[in-house]
Amino acid sequence: MRTREQRASEKRARVIGRRWRHNPLCRRTDVVEAWTALVVSVVLWAGAPLAGLAVGWWAYEGARSTAVEQRAERHRVLAEIVEGSYASAPTGEGDRRPVKRVNVRWSEPGERARTGETRVHAGAGVGDHTYIWLDRQDRIVPAPTSDTVVWQHTLAVGACATGVAAAGVLALHALVRRVAARRRLAEWEREWARFGPEWARDRT
Numbered sequence: 001m002r003t004r005e006q007r008a009s010e011k012r013a014r015v016i017g018r019r020w021r022h023n024p025l026c027r028r029t030d031v032v033e034a035w036t037a038l039v040v041s042v043v044l045w046a047g048a049p050l051a052g053l054a055v056g057w058w059a060y061e062g063a064r065s066t067a068v069e070q071r072a073e074r075h076r077v078l079a080e081i082v083e084g085s086y087a088s089a090p091t092g093e094g095d096r097r098p099v100k101r102v103n104v105r106w107s108e109p110g111e112r113a114r115t116g117e118t119r120v121h122a123g124a125g126v127g128d129h130t131y132i133w134l135d136r137q138d139r140i141v142p143a144p145t146s147d148t149v150v151w152q153h154t155l156a157v158g159a160c161a162t163g164v165a166a167a168g169v170l171a172l173h174a175l176v177r178r179v180a181a182r183r184r185l186a187e188w189e190r191e192w193a194r195f196g197p198e199w200a201r202d203r204t
Contacts, residue, residue: 048165056158070144079106
């Protein structure tokens with residue numbers, strides 16, 4: 001026994017089928033709407049995900065190239081905390097633990113000791129050791145972008161692109177349906193103006 005959903009699906013299929021078949025009562029706007037519905041379905045199920053995949057891949061390549069450049073230009077050294085902290089705040093990049101700014105001292109083979117300012121977790125104190133990242137000018141810089149952040153960026157950009165593509169297609173479909181409805185209403189008004197008086201005269 002067919003369910004209510006099956007009967008509703010078959011009814012919709014018959015309605016769409018009548019739009020595709022040659023029918024003297026089928027208007028041009030009906031054909032346009034039928035073709036538009038088909039194109040929208042294909043784009044929503046295939047085009048939008050492909051667009052998101054393409055944009056996500058582009059974002060991944062850019063983020064990965066940036067990460068590779070950062071790893072090539074930065075190196076990590078062990079430093080000692082030499083002075084207290086201030087301005088506790090989250091670190092960002094997904095880490096919400098409280099941090100603090102401290103002064104650290106480090107030295108590399110063959111070079112004199114240097115000092116600078118960096119951020120460490122709030123539990124660290126004077127005399128503790130922490131790793132810092134330096135650029136080619138020996139300035140303290142953030143750690144290179146991790147693979148996790150690269151993938152998070154990729155997925156976020158790809159998902160946004162998919163949503164934007166789907167929203168654009170649906171908006172275009174709504175516009176086409178609105179224009180078709182207006183044209184259909186105008187056609188009805190013209191036909192009524194043509195045949196309405198004759199119909200009213202026949203009823204009198």
